[in-house]
């Protein structure tokens with residue numbers, strides 16, 4: 001059986017699945033149930049400074065986007081950091097860590113951007129025996145208006161400064177949680193590294209309005225006829241998160257900086273993809289809120305089964321394996337040629353591939369042959385874009401088949417070259433032409 005034990009910046013857990021800082025980790029009751037269900041670790045719901053806790057709205061705080069089968073695809077919230085008393089949280093953290101020594105327990109923090117505030121809270125957390133801290137520089141709503149959360153995470157100089165304060169005032173590992181609400185994720189990651197952060201975690205939620213009520217003309221979730229932007233998460237954000245993780249993993253300036261991958265992870269496969277792109281472990285929120293804590297059991301068994309099947313013995317065999325295969329567009333092989341192919345036995349003759357290709361691609365799929373509905377790819381027109389694959393309702397009915405070296409590409413009338421050739425060398429590229437001259 002594959003060994004999925006995880007060691008993330010020295011914090012050990014029996015598996016790489018942690019619950020992200022959010023309602024599932026807001027109190028001991030939840031965290032204990034999560035550990036009983038099998039979660040390897042948690043990042044406790046973000047704590048604020050000592051004093052009266054923040055106050056949440058008393059009405060709807062969530063919005064959502066669903067697929068046609070009502071499966072939740074995107075999730076939006078306007079919740080703040082914990083609204084429970086700091087001392088109660090600290091007491092519970094200490095007790096849980098004592099009772100569950102083999103699980104990772106990291107505490108998320110967000111206090112005002114002054115050194116005294118960090119100096120005050122760090123020893124209180126250290127005293128609980130927690131394994132580490134995560135700096136919440138990501139929350140895009142509510143706290144950012146008060147100069148915290150993403151208001152800090154959007155300014156690399158602030159990130160570096162706060163990380164430095166934390167490293168100077170605690171022995172606990174520091175994980176810096178990044179906001180995706182920024183143009184280039186590499187800059188805050190570099191700042192975190194420069195400040196001495198042991199790791200980064202990403203993504204926090206994306207600023208969003210999920211929908212507008214067309215009776216009341218109020219954004220949802222609506223509080224007394226008004227709404228504000230919230231933070232978007234769930235399966236819909238996974239592609240954005242994967243790209244940001246990969247950007248950091250392959251940036252020479254942050255290479256080797258441990259990454260905790262977050263964003264839309266719902267299945268073991270999602271988790272494996274994050275690991276392959278360079279994440280050292282993963283965190284989950286929306287999937288647990290949608291399906292309950294026991295989703296972790298399928299994540300664990302799915303990951304183990306896949307690793308066994310593929311002969312991967314430990315997480316080190318997977319982590320970062322896909323990172324070298326992420327490249328810039330200009331380096332993709334322009335001599336690689338694929339054509340769509342339709343399995344006539346699987347085809348239900350719905351015609352969607354024909355309409356998509358006819359109206360918006362390259363007019364490469366038939367609709368009628370000998371007076372009968374018949375959908376077939378005309379190789380002489382097909383550019384291999386795979387739009388038809390993506391719109392076909394029958395899985396694996398249309399596949400992309402690469403042409404072998406030397407085979408004739410009926411569209412161009414040229415044989416497939418065995419050589420790798422990219423845009424930087426292409427004769428149509430003005431820069432390549434100039435370099436050649």
Ligand SMILES: Cc1cc2nc3c(=O)[nH]c(=O)nc-3n(C[C@H](O)[C@H](O)[C@H](O)COP(=O)(O)O)c2cc1C
Nearest residue numbers: 020021022046077136204233234263264284285286
């Ligand atoms: C209701 C809700 C509350 C959240 N609260 C926090 C928080 O207090 N601190 C934090 O760092 N992230 C918070 N998050 C963000 C999550 O930790 C996570 O980064 C994000 O939801 C993406 O992961 P997911 O797609 O698995 O949900 C919250 C998310 C949700 C849905």
Ligand code: SF4
Nearest residue numbers: 357382383385386388
């Ligand atoms: S791959 Fe693109 S061009 Fe080829 S048949 Fe499909 S949609 Fe048309």
Ligand code: SF4
Nearest residue numbers: 347348350351353392
């Ligand atoms: S979309 Fe798929 S099922 Fe529908 S006609 Fe095309 S190949 Fe057949």
